Amino acid sequence: MLWACVLLPQLALDGVMRRRENPEEPLALISGTAQRRVLQTVNPAARAIGLRAGQSLTAAHAMTREFATVEYDPDETERWHRLLAAWAYRFSSHVSLKYPRVLLMEVESSFGLFGPWPVFEARLRQELTELGFTHRIVAAPNPLAARMLANAHDGLAVTDGDTLHEVLAQMPVNRIGLPTEVATALARMGLHRVRQVEALPRDTLARRFPAAVLQHLDTLFGRRPMGLECYVPPDRFDTRIELNFDVESHQALLFPLKRMIADLAVFLAGRDSGVQRFVIHLEHVPSVGSVAPDTQIPVGLLSAEREANMLFELARGRLEQVEVPSPVRALRLQAKDLPAFVPTHRELFDDRPQQTMPWEQLRERLRARLGDEAVAGLGFNADHRPEHASLSASPNKPLALTHKVPRPGWLLPEPELLTEPGLRVLAGPERIESGWWDGGDVRRDYYLVETRNGQRGWAYRSVGDSNLLLHGWFA
Incomplete structure (x- = not known):
């Protein structure tokens, strides 16, 4: 074997430094009693201005005050x-x-x-x-x-x-x-x-x-x-960052949030799992005479993920939708739902353009930006009437169209009378007769039409009626 x-010789200092936006700032970890505070360890920038481990805080302040201090924990x-x-x-x-x-x-x-x-x-x-x-x-x-x-x-x-x-x-x-x-x-x-x-x-x-x-x-x-x-490895992830100052804007929370999610991704990769739900807690500054409750921002995914950049984009989208009611003192991230991670199936020779992204990532970004209810999938119903042939479904997978004849991607809520001159009929008629069993009987002849501007639509005439009604547009 x-x-x-x-060996991690400066683990405590590195842990603090990686959460600070300016690593070049002189920094010292301090410990000891209230009567005698001592520099536990210092970073290279602090060492360059004459500070050293073991030095009393009083002596260090006598030399310079141009350094930050953090309590050794x-x-x-x-x-x-x-x-x-x-x-x-x-x-x-x-x-x-x-x-x-x-x-x-x-x-x-x-x-x-x-x-x-x-x-x-x-x-x-x-x-x-x-x-x-x-x-x-x-x-x-x-x-x-x-x-x-x-x-x-x-x-x-x-x-x-x-x-x-x-x-x-x-x-x-x-x-x-x-x-x-x-x-x-x-x-x-x-x-x-x-x-x-x-x-x-x-x-x-x-x-x-x-x-x-x-x-x-x-x-x-x-x-x-x-x-x-x-x-x-434990069955849950829980980390917290106490901020150096009270934060009132979303932008100032992004740096610590990104570091926390990077740590979450490291944890998930180590235990070969993903995350399907995590919660961001905004701990607020307590007001006079009362303690402000945490603002909780849940981030839910439809499938387990563990890629740090993607998780951060989703968390940022959720965070930007929340109005911060009072200054934030600390951030906390908790993840309890850690199912097994199944990598997305990819072809050996992937011919997608470099700037595109897989459907799963696009779906989650849309949900984070627009809200959970704003993104839905499309399912088929066993009905020939176009207004009943599709229904809202889970957005887990992109729709695979199985129609042998073309159908429009955009179906209008209500058919509109089509009176535009110069209309060309490209295909049709296609007869649809259905709905006799539920009182919504239709008898229509559908046509593929093209306007003078090159737009292609799907229009129909009811049997016995001469009016042409637009029912949908092709992309």
Whole structure:
């Protein structure tokens, strides 16, 4: 087996930065007590103006106030960790969150799908970079070795036991996960490298140190198996963004909404599912003496989808139809209906023009822009009378016309008297006699006609009547 360790050294900072519109703005995460606020971590722009992790907020403000601060939130960091686990689950069914800011993945069984390790690794790095997370990646024959090697390496791939032994032998004792007191005691004995510790007799180590030390070394070198609890993706998606300022316009909500939907798409791809319904909550600023209820914007689809751009377009269409009653303090997105995703059937050689889109995407965009009731499908009814031959149906699929004779795409609500001079008859008559059983008996002769402007229509004369009535237009 081959295990990959994805180390996320600044997970909390990356999680905050990817939700900010200006990544070049100096930013620091702060923590500590009210009496002593400390910079937990800083971004490169803040580092460039002299700020550093561990510095007190008072000292930082004495230098400059040209930086933003965000409260360090361990729970939010854990949510980012689990989102990336959902992303990694797309590539491997064995993903572990045993260590903080680390993803452990068994990758050898996935080579058949994603190619050999160099290709696989390049894809992981590309997607993590696109998601906005700094990372280091190491591969090794067992998960503990991969984790400890990531402390000192990036891009290292060890595929066999002999090479693993050589690489681990060069590691500093204080970088292989031993308790601090054990690493300190070994250093005092003059043992600074793992090879020096490995050269000692096992019974000597067993007498001087707890049994867990030998067990840790055996696991590190692959002589003892390591049990891991594997990640299982949840059955729902729930994320929230607290905005930096009160928002009163739709436009200012689009950037955080797009990022939330991108995270939803990552989650869906990881668990190989789609979304058929999700709800956007607009959390409002509480008014004096009362708490304003959330504005809920449901987004429903007729079939499961997971493409980020499409979901964002649908959500934006719904959002723009809502009047924001009061300033928005936070956004929340919840998705509970996550059915299996079935990709749209495509031909190997798709001859659609590049700017067109599949029917499913067009249908959902129209519903988002015009409303659910404004878009309907067309179904056939077993009746020869044109006004009864079609009916409103579900818009799940585009209509496939089965008539052998031409029928107009636009049928008028009521037939209109056609008096235009210069009318040409192109085809007809076609006799339609029907409706005797329900009192709506008709006897008509239909003609395909063309006006002087080139418009083609469908007109009829009732039997025994000389008036020509227009019943519909052809596209």
